[in-house]
Amino acid sequence: MRIVAGRLGGRRIEAPAGHRTRPTADRVREALFSILGPVDGARVLDLYAGSGALGIEALSRGAAEAVFVDRDRRAVAAIRANLATLEIEAPVLCADAADYLEGRRAPGAPGPFDLVFADPPYSSAAALTGPLSALLPAVLSEDARIVTESDNRAPLELDFPVVTARRYGDTRIAVHRAS
Template sequence: MRVVAGIYGGRRLHAPRGDGTRPTSDRVREAVFSALGPLDGAVVLDLFAGTGALGIEALSRGAARALFVEQDRRALAVLRRNLADLSVPAPAAQVRGGDARAALRTARERGDHYSLVFLDPPYRLAPALGDELTDGLTGLLAPGARVVAEMDRRAPLELGLPCVLDRRYGDTLIRIHSATT
């Protein structure tokens, strides 16, 4: 697995052993970022970050900063290793260990706003998280923000936000939603 394009383009990313973390494939990441277009200055929230591949790709392509949230300790260690190996500066990348829903509450309390959010929850949990994640994102999305959700096509994550793109890549379904604010 590699960073597809940008300042870190071609650089290798690590993934934890086993099937506990499911990194977004290079092919799917390339398609997502082609659909998103320029990211200059974007403020990114990468929930269920895993290896950090989506947020790192955004930073590589011009995003100003990214907050990575991951609960799994092994994935969190790999995420930190990926950021260190790429020498991503600390102000540009912040990592928080813990539950994504708690991170949303904390971000709201701090008054944070994001222009790009990545949601890639464990596939088995995705169908039950739609309403909770939609509510959690309320107040966090900057005007014109986009939310990219990755899911298994057989167990979709249904968000209460307008869907502007719906694409399937094998069993992976990508939906890009727009902020309603």
């Protein structure tokens, strides 16, 4: 995998070992960021981060900060290795996304976030609609965008207005607005 554009464009990143993660393809990331447009200065939350590709791509394109959350230890190790290779400092948390969102209300916690990526395992995406829809508002800035990636046959549909949704093979990308 590679970073598509920005100051780190062309640099390679690694996916976690094993088959439990499904990194967002370069072409899908490129299309997604074309849809999103500029992300300069954005505070980014990358949930179910896997390799960290989405959050790293946002940082490469000018996002101010990113927080990476994944509950898989191999994914967390891969994200930390990718950030170290690219000489980026960012928080990487080994936690369940819902647990992180519930605990994020603590004083001094990062946020609010302007851009949230939610790319859960395809097999559990549909079951996360309620919990994510309930927990995300507490961490979002007023004009935040939420990007979901899921299986086109069982999409992750949040209770936020959809700005656009696109299909790339079996993958569905949807961009939501917080308000």
